[in-house]
Amino acid sequence: MTMLEETIAAIRPADPAAVAEARAHQDRLTKPRGALGVLEDVAVRLAGAAAVSPPPLPVPAALAIFAADHGVHARGVTPWPQEVTPQMVGNFLAGGAVANAFAAQVGASVTVVDVGVAADLDPAPGLTISKVAYGTADLSRGPAMTPEQVIAALEAGMATARDLVEGGARCLITGDMGIANTTASAALICAFTGHDAAAVTGRGTGVDDETLARKIEVVREALRANGLERERGGTSGTSALSGMSALETLAAVGGLEHAAIAGFVLAGAALRVPVILDGVIAGAAALAAAALAPDVADHCVAGHRSAEPGHAVALDHLGLRPLVELELRLGEGTGGLLAHPLVCAAVRVMHEVATFDSAGVTDKEA
Ligand SMILES: O=C(O)c1ccc[n+]([C@@H]2O[C@H](COP(=O)([O-])O)[C@@H](O)[C@H]2O)c1
Ligand SMILES: Cc1cc2nc[nH]c2cc1C
Numbered sequence: 001m002t003m004l005e006e007t008i009a010a011i012r013p014a015d016p017a018a019v020a021e022a023r024a025h026q027d028r029l030t031k032p033r034g035a036l037g038v039l040e041d042v043a044v045r046l047a048g049a050a051a052v053s054p055p056p057l058p059v060p061a062a063l064a065i066f067a068a069d070h071g072v073h074a075r076g077v078t079p080w081p082q083e084v085t086p087q088m089v090g091n092f093l094a095g096g097a098v099a100n101a102f103a104a105q106v107g108a109s110v111t112v113v114d115v116g117v118a119a120d121l122d123p124a125p126g127l128t129i130s131k132v133a134y135g136t137a138d139l140s141r142g143p144a145m146t147p148e149q150v151i152a153a154l155e156a157g158m159a160t161a162r163d164l165v166e167g168g169a170r171c172l173i174t175g176d177m178g179i180a181n182t183t184a185s186a187a188l189i190c191a192f193t194g195h196d197a198a199a200v201t202g203r204g205t206g207v208d209d210e211t212l213a214r215k216i217e218v219v220r221e222a223l224r225a226n227g228l229e230r231e232r233g234g235t236s237g238t239s240a241l242s243g244m245s246a247l248e249t250l251a252a253v254g255g256l257e258h259a260a261i262a263g264f265v266l267a268g269a270a271l272r273v274p275v276i277l278d279g280v281i282a283g284a285a286a287l288a289a290a291a292l293a294p295d296v297a298d299h300c301v302a303g304h305r306s307a308e309p310g311h312a313v314a315l316d317h318l319g320l321r322p323l324v325e326l327e328l329r330l331g332e333g334t335g336g337l338l339a340h341p342l343v344c345a346a347v348r349v350m351h352e353v354a355t356f357d358s359a360g361v362t363d364k365e366a
Pocket of ligand 2: 080084088176177178331
């Protein structure tokens with residue numbers, strides 16, 4: 001078996017006994033039933049993923065920022081030059097990015113992985129060089145990646161997750177850096193959900209109206225050029241993929257960082273370590289991961305919902321509810337990092353809060 005096949009084969013759905021035990025335990029704790037709202041669901045979800053209730057505390061957390069460039073940059077879909085990708089990698093490694101500040105705030109480690117930056121990076125502590133290519137090909141003209149490249153990028157993501165877990169991480173957080181990657185994200189979300197480009201394509205780093213219109217047209221061209229247009233029956237956007245496999249779809253319109261994040265999420269799920277997803281890039285990558293292994297979503301928590309319109313579409317499709325909604329549109333893992341203390345708090349409740357019985361508090365149900 002290949003590394004990808006082995007990883008997919010190891011992924012289990014949420015364990016029903018652990019889910020039932022976690023729900024019952026929530027109801028014994030000294031609070032009105034359901035009073036912790038969505039946090040109760042998060043704790044139950046992690047119990048199902050870990051197959052034990054209460055689930056392990058998700059600490060320490062490790063952020064992996066997958067960096068790559070995009071051939072579609074040449075189509076003028078972003079106002080930022082491609083050289084910002086390696087420059088921001090340097091900033092992450094120097095500790096100067098927002099992701100570094102947020103990681104310090106929540107006590108997460110930061111690892112940067114070059115899966116496809118269009119420049120040679122100097123080796124540095126905290127940087128893994130797993131370069132598959134110097135950026136993708138232009139997805140609006142044909143496949144962005146070859147079959148070999150998409151597998152190599154998936155494997156880089158899986159290896160990153162495995163190394164971090166071997167190093168002690170008990171929660172994985174996705175991060176990305178790649179100028180133009182919101183265009184590839186929109187194309188992936190269209191391909192996997194059947195939604196129209198206009199509904200899922202957003203302003204990314206902050207494009208003007210003219211660039212947004214061009215970006216939507218480029219996403220449509222990408223779907224046409226790669227045979228990914230759908231038969232659209234009504235507006236539900238749930239029609240079946242047009243005969244292409246999930247891997248072919250990912251290779252056609254994804255980025256190397258999308259493929260790596262998909263591998264990272266799959267390996268986290270296979271290792272039963274929860275994965276907190278960041279923004280629209282992670283959402284698009286998780287759609288690919290879920291198309292490869294539907295049970296993977298049971299192991300994911302949606303850290304936040306970004307301002308990019310396709311993100312809500314991706315999360316709906318995955319059945320995930322975002323924990324934080326602050327109109328962030330930065331990427332790097334910033335939204336995932338902000339959600340980590342909420343996930344920890346949700347799980348800590350399961351370990352530390354007294355029950356009605358143990359605290360001698362009268363339960364109205366008793
Ligand atoms: O995480 C998000 O939802 C998100 C939304 C907008 C932009 N970004 C980041 O901005 C870059 C891509 O934006 P763009 O406009 O160049 O496609 C890339 O480095 C992403 O990490 C990220
Ligand atoms: C400065 C800058 C920082 C980023 N971090 C993630 N994407 C980014 C895009 C830009 C342009």
